[in-house]
Amino acid sequence: MLKLKLNGVDVQAEEGWTLLETARFYGLPIPTLCHYEGLSPYGACRLCLVEIGTGPNAKLVSSCTYPAEEGLEVRTHTRRVSAARKMVVELLLATCPDSKTIQDLAASMEVQKTRFKVRHDDCILCGLCVRMCSEQMSGKAIGFVNRGETRKITTPFDIRSEECRLCGGCMYICPACQLRCQGPDAPGVVCGSCLNVSPVCLEEYEDALCYLDPCCQCLKEEVKKK
């Protein structure tokens, strides 16, 4: 067993666990998008960022790919983490404004609107479909081509693939194609009907004080009492 510190608490992790697995084992909610249990970790969406190390050496890493290491200090809900996740969600929202999955993620982080120009690119290249196809369906019908701005997911030579059995696994798992929500607001604005207030304690403290899901349960309880 590896010993490490998670949000200041001494915890243990099994050799081979990722930080995400460790955090989830201890009940800490970490948002993810390109991660799916049963598929290999990929580290593309950058939503599951956590902060490791201390002082000037502190840095953000994707918890779904970073292995648990002996003595590592991990913090899952710092101001820096929160700011980075919010920006990631804002970018996601600008690229794929109609996805219910992304809108819910945005709402849960109290991002109400994206400041970027809204583009209906829709595919966020999270690669879930590629991994689904190859790892669960043994299809390998689709994959990534090109790099940078022109990167995309397609079949070889952009023609119908002999390997594809039309199983629909790719569609099932896609966070962008399925579950469209074209609510009452303009694209890029989150209706917030599933509103979740982000940790208010961060305004005052470096770290979140608890990890209740949804957050602010504490406030809601208080409001109820009043």
Add this chain to the structure above:
Amino acid sequence: MKTIEDLKNIIETKMRERSADKKPCITVCSGTGCHAYGCEKVVKAFSDEINKKSLNDKVNIRATGCHGFCERGPIVVIHPAGIFYQKVKIEDIPEIVSESIVNNRVIDRLLYIDPNTGEKIVHEKDVPFYKKQQRIIFENNGFIDPENINDYLAVGGYKAFIKVLSSSSPEEIISTVKQSGLRGRGGAGFPTAYKWEFCKKSKGDVKYLICNADEGDPGAYMDRSLLEGNPHAVLEGMLIGALAIGAKEGYIYVRNEYPLAVKNISLAIDQAKQFGLLGEDILGSGFNFDINIVKGAGAFVCGEETALIASVEGRFGEPRQRPPYPVQKGLWGKPTNINNVETWANIPLIIKNGADWFSRIGTETSKGTKIFSLVGKINNTGLVEVPMGIKLREIIEDIGGGIPKGKKFKAVQTGGPSGGCMPAKLLDLPVDYEKLTEVGSMMGSGGMVVMDEDTCMVDVAKYFLNFLKDESCGKCFTCREGIVRMLEIVTDITDGKGTMADIQLLEELARTVKDSTMCGLGQSAPNPVLSTLRYFRDEYEAHIKYKRCPAVVCKKIISSPCQHTCPINQEGCVYIALIARGEFAKAAEIILKDNPLPSICARVCHHPCESKCRAGESGDPISIRALKRFAMDYATAHGIRPKKGFQKTREEKVAIIGSGPSGLTCGFYLAQKGYEVTIYESAPVAGGMLALGIPEHRLPRKMLNADIEAIKSAGVTIKTNQALGKDFSLDELFKKGYQAVFIATGAYKSWKLGIPGEEGEGVLESMKFLIAVNLGKEAKIGKRVGIIGGGNAAVDSSRVSIRLPGCEKVSIIYRRTKTEMPAFKERGGKKEVEDALEEGIDIKLLTAPVKVIRENGKLVGIECIRMEMGEPDESGRRRPVPVPGSEFKIELDTLILAIGEQPDTSFLSEDCGVDISKSGTILVNPETLLTNKEGVFAGGDVVTGANTVVEAMAAGKVASESIDRYLKGESMARTYEVTKPSILVEALELTEEELASLERPDMPSLSIEERHKSFKEVELGLDEKMAMQEARRCLRCELEPEEID
């Protein structure tokens, strides 16, 4: 099979042979740069010539690796003397052979000339480009033929490898490298020995070495030059590393775009195999090591080690999560040690010369030397190897020879596309890993791009983002999408569509991308944005707030440089185009549209439009002022004048104090807007500095008065002999019913020198002198006149003095050099200064006055001291310093002080309520020109201090708009628009021959004889043919299609 002893003997023999060979050796640089210049032909011509002259046994010839001074290729160095010939052509070769080889003489015309001293430099080591360099890695590049292993052996090659193979344990090798302090030259600067140690300690029998030669930074080519010029040094380094780490196989990952590097390194591997230096049981020691070459397909991201490994394995070049690090789990899952080309090349030197020798070079944390490829706006482009800790200034100014064409340095970018831009204030920064990171840049692999004043920093950020958006692997969402979005925002800004909120969003996004991306590419991709935001935020703000591109680059904001740089938005490009088509009347109308003083500007404007003219980049700028003059002369001759008499549509009255260019312009535009305007002028004539300061030979009174008359007939009343503070006060104006006042009283008070004897008879202030002459009063000057200063007032005073009766000799005394004289320039210093010289004015440069000499109170001369240009001050301008003991006397009857003017605002009473600065200028809101007093505006020289005519006019224009908004009760905030021509004129077709034959005409002038003692206008103006030809030369920037990425 050779043994260690065999190879030792071979090396000793080769070294002996080489030192015994006293024949001269012609080395021809065959690096990439010189290849492009055609060095192959030079080498061939040399061998042909040597064959022809049967000198084969008297001289050696060698095609070597890169010498570094790529700017001057093809480079030929003749050893042992080290004679340095540059820009050698095929035609020069017979002469080099007959003169320099046979007769042992130096050919003067092929030598490098030091641009600072003008001296010809014979030897390579004395060339300033090489002087401050410390070439340890590159040392042998210039001596050996990279295609021949014997050459490498002859300079002691593979000795380091033999040394460790025969006598050192792996631990000893690692310990030596550790002591040397060597850090990775690929950019991140991780200590090399520690990486080796980790890799060595990693579990597993199979380990790999990789040499990272995926050099992808735009403008960087040092690794390429090493592989091309000295491939065996890299192989030797890898052999030593393999021995230390216990690797049996190595890879060199090199870009396929480097054919010469691939060829030379392949050749080197073959030769090393023949010598038993690679393969099984190397030199009978039982040690096995082989090297393979993998050619990369040119993805920038493959320089990242995990992406590189993926690429070697034949997978998508995509970085993966570290840990596990390659030293734990690398190529094919085995421990792998990756070092950069330059790191490997350092290893044999450290082993051969010892760790202490190496660690003596450099700083506390960064040891040894670093190779930079010095490119961009720099005189000496090339590869430079410098000790760590050298100052940026030494690299740029001493080695690089400064900025071409005397332009001003703006920034230097290190670390390639993901590095940062550093401004002039950081030039004294010592170059090492930590210092560069501290200021927001990085060492990177060694690209160093120098930028001058004509580089727009927002455009630079855009350029690098554009590069990176294609070169990001695209896996991490924040890197792929973040770069695209940063580019989107920056493009909006360069298009003039940005908002201030964009800067904040850009900064926030850049920080997130830096923080949240997996690999080094993404983490450093925002650096160009962050560093330009950090050091050049004002440029971003200028684009957003004022729709200005200070460097005049961003196409959608500037349209054409001439229009963008014109303070009053004159459409130079349009009227030039109309002149080229022969539509002179239309051209004049375009000028009149934005300029109420066109004939004046056509004669005395300092034409900032010409300073950024694109035609001036590769030749002479278009003579825009002369073309304006031509159009206005045509307009005068054909009676084309602006519309007379604007309709009075508004109730309010405005008073303007001062009838100079600022006041006249403001009056004109207010009249156009329908206000009743009265200008109060303290002098007996209208025109302000135009009438009082500028002499008649530059601006005939007829032309001046014609422009003033036009303004009067537009509906402006001018009252002369009416001085504020004497004849009326500000409050009285408001009482009289004026609702706004614009103060534009100019700057007339001359600065004093502050030297003994300057008070008293015989010493005149230039302004008072010029006013006296211009008003036709008697100006008493003697036979010999001295003038202190180098600006227009000084040159004007000199040319007026020489025209006055009785004056025989005029000397201008200026403390800096001619290029620094602020007087108007056209084409490298011609114009005012040249005109003065032609008229017989003597200009004493680098001379400063010390004291005025008087006898019985009468001025008899001035004592001066010689100056020399010293170290640059904070602004980067060299400051003149006196040469001790160089005092001398100039005999004079009159001394005129023309060292500058400042406003005299003593006419404003203290209780008038207008704030005045310490230097006497009126304080205003720079955007609206409103003073702190309600309804009182000010502009022109009285606000800025002595300035140019067209700047004063621009202030007048701005004031008229502000006053209009003020009187209408609108918001005072000024709105800004991007520059755009009002009409697009169709382009003319020019043939290549015509383009080549056209050149900027010299302004026809009065002959020297006609100018003698006469105030007739000196410039005669272009004739129709000259004007049309000159206008045809215009590049028509405003029609340039938008860039296609």
